[in-house]
Amino acid sequence: MSNTNSLYSPRQVNVTRYVMPLREGGSLPALAEADDGFNYVLKFKGAGQREKALIAEVIGGELARRVGFKVPEIVFANLDSAFGNSEGDEEIQDLLKSSQGLNLALHFLSKAMTFDPGASKVDEYLASQIVWFDAWITNVDRTFRNTNLLIWNRELWLIDHGASLVFHHSWDNWEKHALSPFAMVQDHVLLPRASELDRVDAEMKSLITHEVIDQVLELVPDEWILASRDTETAQEAREVYDSFLKMRLAHSHVFLIQANDARKALI
Template sequence: MRYVMPLREGGSLPALADADDGFSYVLKFKGAGQREKALIAELLGGEIARVLGLKVPELVFANLDEAFGRSEGDEEIQDLLKGSQGLNLALHFLSKALTYDPGATAIDSVLASKIVWLDAFITNVDRSFRNTNMLWWNRELWLIDHGASFLFHHAWDNWEKQALSSFPMIKDHVLLPKASQLSEVDHEMKVLITEEKLDQLVSLIPDEWILASRDVETAEEGKAVYASFLKTRLNNSENFIKGAEDARKALI
């Protein structure tokens, strides 16, 4: 309902906003650079992380009031808001959270391995030393910003090959040096994130977000591809585990 301020740390120019439920949220706009695909990745990546027992702020669908941000004087932001009318996505705002600093806060190897497993699974390229996309809040590590995940949906015709990829870009992951338990956590992750659970999460994607890119004829077709991509990666997790372990050996 109320545009509080832009959060210029993010390349997609999210905003701090107040909603009609009385809470504050970090609002992600479908009118930003990667448009609806970033919101799909944010939704799927965040909810998969939650199923795996990792800390993620509450995710909500957010409809913009027509008066939202009307007083904002920045023309770039006004254009962003005009292109984002309708259904967007928001994360519960973690007040007074601190950006995770790997040099200041030690993370145990099991937690590090779970996060690296997640990011290799969903092909998330954006958890690096330059931008950790993790927050320290209430003495716990919270994961944010999964919009750079699911690289395959930027080249839709190549998803089968990418589903089997070892994901070489994991070499830049901020927690990779600490992730010494990847094989050990693999079984635990697969118990939690079953094929049935993946189907449930994929079903959350709004049809209009899938159809906006015009990559597929129907929303059902698009959801089937997301589900098949995830199930293939899950059933072939040894590919991305080996890729991560090889990348880690090159570091230490």
């Protein structure tokens, strides 16, 4: 894997049409059209985990992109204050009203198929890279029940990183979280194929430089960070995210041991 798209920065689009809800998502994401003519999977800041899910989506998705994983383009999607007034479904209308302003969207991969571990096999090295990466960012949502992997143009694409960075929902004891193993790795859909975890550890740590982490954290809008009022300034919060990711990276052996032990229990 190569370190790609190092200068990538999300575009901003205006949502012009709400096409339909995507009911498979617990936070009611939607298929929407934007003023650039493309369709997007729209994630709302007014949904369940609010801005925290969008922050995790940007950080997780853009870190994945920078180490070479296939990730749909992430854009910042603006919802006008009048958008959704004609929506008949009250739940959706409330969601749209509470999400006015800046939201997040991923480019819609038309005709993509949900990854089925029973029908498709992933290369063991790639599987190991993805398992390692998800253990690093504490992504709890890449399971057999909900793989958050797509097959598009015969390639594996990673989606939905909004359930990553679990520590930021409580914010306290982030140092403890940074140095903790990742027990949920036992449920990872690709763990049975992840036979090269020790080999990928050094490579992933060489790709994920401090500069890469710093670049990605600068992409997160201040308004999303400040919405939760965890810190007085956005920069204070960025410093915590920065320290968490770098500390966890430096102590990758902690979650690596957990992942290897979980895999041994499976096989």
